[in-house]
Amino acid sequence: MADNSTNSAQTAESDKGYWQANLRLIYISLIIWALVSFGFGILLRPLLSGIAVGGTDLGFWFAQQGSILVFLALIFFYAWRMNKLDAEYGVEEE
Numbered sequence: 617m618a619d620n621s622t623n624s625a626q627t628a629e630s631d632k633g634y635w636q637a638n639l640r641l642i643y644i645s646l647i648i649w650a651l652v653s654f655g656f657g658i659l660l661r662p663l664l665s666g667i668a669v670g671g672t673d674l675g676f677w678f679a680q681q682g683s684i685l686v687f688l689a690l691i692f693f694y695a696w697r698m699n700k701l702d703a704e705y706g707v708e709e710e
Contacts (some may be wrong), residue, residue: 649686661678
């Protein structure tokens with residue numbers, strides 16, 4: 617009986633660690649998303665207007681194209697990191 621409760625406690629601790637790591641990854645992704653979309657594309661656009669990228673200023677580039685590329689990179693990063701996290705905690709898909 618003691619082995620079952622010990623195993624249950626280890627499973628609960630492992631589940632808690634998995635979700636903490638998952639939430640940390642989500643928070644980091646959301647912070648990057650907010651910084652790129654609202655920060656660089658809207659709030660900091662006037663400050664970035666002096667930097668030229670592809671014939672336009674950097675603020676406009678982030679608002680129109682750069683944020684989309686960063687979002688795509690975030691999707692691939694999240695999927696890659698979650699696969700590693702799943703393997704680390706033994707919950708990977710087949």
